[in-house]
Amino acid sequence: MKPPNGQAPRDAVPVAEAAAPVSPPGGGSGPEQSGQQNGRRKMKLAGGRLDVRHLSLLGVLIALAIVGAATKPDEFLSTDNLQLILTQASVIGVVTVGVTFVIIGGGIDLSVGAIVALASVWATTVATQDYGLTGMLLCSVLVGVGCGLVNGLLIAYGPMVPFIATLAMLASARGLALQISDGKTQVVNVESVLDLGVPSSYVLGIPPIVLVFAFVGVVGWLVLNRTTFGRRTVAVGGNPEASRLAGIAVKRQRLLLYLLSGLCCGIAAFMLIILTGSGQNTNGNLYELDAIAAAIIGGTLLSGGRGTILGSVLGVLVFTTITNLFALNNLQSDVQQIAKGAIIVAAVLVQKGRSTP
């Protein structure tokens, strides 16, 4: 069955879901097979039950909290500190939600940091600031979606693999950000934007950007687990060929995934503008690695077909809590980086041990 133009008939979707975990004719290679197995496992999880991976991450978070409470009881165990951890997790958290979708769909997005930089710079030029909050928000989101569109077109309909296409976007988006800002820090003068980042605007003590993070997380979870879009994403990532045969528009799905990632970058860029009160071409430095690392320790399979939003969010929170813990204890960035690396290895080892019987 070869649908013309890859347009999926609606009634074909349940077939796709059923077909995704099935081996393609001729049998798959090792990683593909594990992807399918995990794909099946994911299906069971679609109901939203917590599984071992999340429990182990929750365990890590609780362990970190105990360390924090033991070393710095007054500073760590306070609502202010919780607020700080959530605030610092928000921007990278939103980016990670988008990246998680792309990875589950069998792709990779290395350009997220650069897109955040470009969107934050573009939205804070003197010309854009003239349009006020709405103009800046719109600009930021449009730049993000635009970059995602270019990524998606190159990967889904062009001849490029995701790694190369998004690497190219990484380079050129950073370059454009540098060109627009001329290397300068663009300070925001729009009061309504600045106000969103200071305590007077907090809702019940929760900063607006944390609310946005929560909103994006919940919407991401719903889209992945409760919509055909989400199921198609898992199917396409687990086994693109079977998905195609089952009538899923694989190319269109891929395009949409990069658009979604770009959208998340645009939102994150505006959150960063609120947080720092400025736009700078160095913004979003190494976000691609942070986001991928968080998704991986959250249980997302790098080869696609498996992953959860909750896992990624927990992954982000683990990293942010570590940073917080180290800073509270006045440990320097070298130690922080070593710990980060060790945690990635440990988390993946734990998951490997659990998922291969």
Added chain:
Amino acid sequence: MTENPRAPRITATSRRNMLFGTAAAGAALFAAGCTSNESNDGKEDEAGSANVADDKPGKKVTIGFAGPQADHGWLNAITTQAKNRAKKYKDVTLESTEGSNDNAQQIGQVETLINKKVDVLVILPADGKALTQVGLKAMRAGIPVVNLDRIFDSQQAYRCWIGGDNYGMGLNAGHYIGEQLKDKKNAKVVELAGIDNLELTRQRSKGFDDALKNYPNIKKVARQSAEFTVESGQAKMAQLLRAQTKFDALWNHDDDQGVGAERAIKQAGRDEFLMVGGAGSKRVMEAIKKDDGVIKATVLYPPTMAASAIDLARALGQGKGVSGMAEFEIPASLTLYSAVVTKENVDEYLPIGFT
């Protein structure tokens, strides 16, 4: 290492040329000096000015300029300062390369300038150690090198070094804070440093610590390093403010990351301490002038050094010395002073504050 035996000879050749030039210039000065002594004092001044660099057009000089990527306010100011100063002189042509943070790429750019046979090179290396060899290559090719700020590993790789004083920056920041807090018992100080794997960050921190040793009542209670970016400044400062619920002074190494740090301070609603900046951005200087926030001073790391480097390169190309100094030649090294800009003297420094 295999090139080393050759190095002295070639350097010696270029030195000989320089010496010859110096001797010629010296002889002229000497001769002029003799005549003026015989007649009157007015002529002596005239004779002196003939040998030092001034604004009057002289021999045409092509200066090659290679710097890192201008992705930071200070680096941006460096490039601008160099370009504007070169424009000021009718006899100077500036061949400027596109900035790069990649060592291999910057080496390639300097080699291109050598091949173009520019008269003098001004190099601000992305990494001083990594670009030493290409500096040596230029010197051997008979092109004198003015090494800007980040120093080469070998003195043979440059004719003149000019740069800022990172240790002195920390020292002056420490002394300023020390003087402000000297009457306060158990004063607490916090440091927000720059990129930790840069030598300059370590020197700044060392200078800061050394200065604070003079004030036994002051203790540095916390230090975190940001990355010279607004985002990292906000993130690290937010953590510091949580970790230290009360302190008396903060030194932030860099005014660019300070944009983020000040944002974090505002978000935490804190104002019980005084803040000292670093590098000297226009924004911070204006804040110091207004005096309505925590920021009370900033320690300069003047980007004007790039303009001075162009002056030195021009003097080198024209075989002249520096006005106001007794030397026939430009000096081998120049360290700029890291002045503390406060409300009292801010008007003086505002014009060189970078954006």
